[in-house]
Amino acid sequence: MGFTKLVEEFRGGVLENVHYGAVCVVDEQGRVLYRAGDPEHLTFLRSAAKPFQAIPAMKRRIDQVYGLTGPETAMFAASHRGEAYHIEALESMFRKMGLSEDDLHCCASYPLNEDAKAERIRNREPKRRLFHNCSGKHAGLMGLSKHMGWDVKTYYEPEHPVQQEIVEALARLSEVPKESIASGIDGCGLPIFALPLRNIALSYLKLACPDRIEDADTREAAAEIAKRMNDHPDMIADRQFVCSALLKDDNLAAKGGAKGVYGIGLRKERIGIALKVSDGSELVWPCIIASILELLGYGNRETIDRLYALVPNEIRNDGGTPVGERRAVFQWEG
Known part of the structure; x- marks a missing residue:
């Protein structure tokens, strides 16, 4: 499957666990600059697709149509963790x-x-449907459907106009033809799409650098949702999760998804990053992403330190005693 070792975990000096996967870094033309593992590995975006799924609603400026606040609009791209402030925003x-x-x-x-x-x-x-971590994304699609006169009750069906517009937006950013984008059903019941890691990285580069998007309406919509994500990072996940930690850095457009997939765009450097952890672990995201940024010579040490603080490389037991460590072990290939 083109995976390589990304992270090793040690306990008492003994190798206990290995996380395999792949990492790809591209320039603004989509050329692979750095890789560890196969950059063509086909990967479901899962919730890493949310910024792109929000583009149709942002094209119609649904936030202005309904008078939504900035934090509420950010929920269109959120995998919220169900904190009280998330639920209050959703109810509003x-x-x-x-x-x-x-x-x-x-x-x-x-x-x-x-x-x-x-x-x-x-x-x-x-239990409530509103508590589901994808409810903000669904709300955006429902609001757009209502505004456009489309059936609100069937917004999740692949043939629905809102879903067709999502595929078109993703095709523009990923440069994969619409008819070639593989699809399945996500955990929340919506269609979800699989792309090569290289094309996920390119999509995130364009999210961070929307001037690379040819269509003017799509370009403006991508810029608007990315701005909301950076302006209101705690709405995207919560105060103790990697997505919000990364989005506190205005130079980054970033979002993760289930089963270990992550996409990041860097504005000043004009590069895109995509990674996939083969066992689906999210716990090792901070270790991997911090190591990627270090290998790239990223200048904002505060962002890297914030990742290491979130999930330290020192492994402690339930009582807080240090018992081991995790190490990123990948290097750029080829």
């Missing part, structure tokens, strides 16, 4: 857009964050 969005939570296609769940989940359970609250 649904009121402003005149939508029903019952029409959300994502299933009822509890928040992803354990503390937020425990609080809802202590309060004897039932």
Whole structure:
């Protein structure tokens, strides 16, 4: 599958675990600058697709149509963790857009964050569709469908106009023909797409550097959603997660997805990065991304340190005692 060792984990000096995967770095023409593993590995974007799935709604300036705030608009691209401020924003969005939570296609769940989940359970609250981490993305698609006069109740179907517009936007940014984009069904029930890592990296470069997008409406929409993500990073995940930690850096456009996929665009350097952890681990994202930035000579040490603080390379047991370490072991190939 073209994977290489990315991270090794040691306990008591003994190698306990190895995380394999692939990393690809491209320039603004989509040429591979650096790689570890196969840059053509076909990868489902999962939630890393959310900024691109928000583009059709931003083209119509749904935020202005319904009077949404900046933090509320950022929820279109969020994998929120169900904190109280996320749910308050979502409830406000649904009121402003005149939508029903019952029409959300994502299933009822509890928040992803354990503390937020425990609080809802202590309060004897039932699972809600709004608690699902993808509900903000769904809300944007529902709001667009309502505005355009499309069927709000079937927005998740692949043939629905909103889904067709998403594929078209992704094709523009990835430079993969629409008919060649592989698809499946995501965990939240929406269509999701698979691209080579190289094309995911190129898509994130264009999200960070929208002047590389030829279509003017798509260019403006991509710039708008990327700005909301940087302006309101804690809406995209929460205060203790890698997406929000990266988006605090205005030079980066970044979003991760389930099963270990991550995309990053660097504005000043005009490069795109995509990675895939083969076992799907998200715990090793900070180690890998910090190491990528270090290998690239990235100038903002604060961002790198923030990643290491989020998930230290020192491994501690449940009592807080140091018991091992994790190390990024990949080097650029070819």
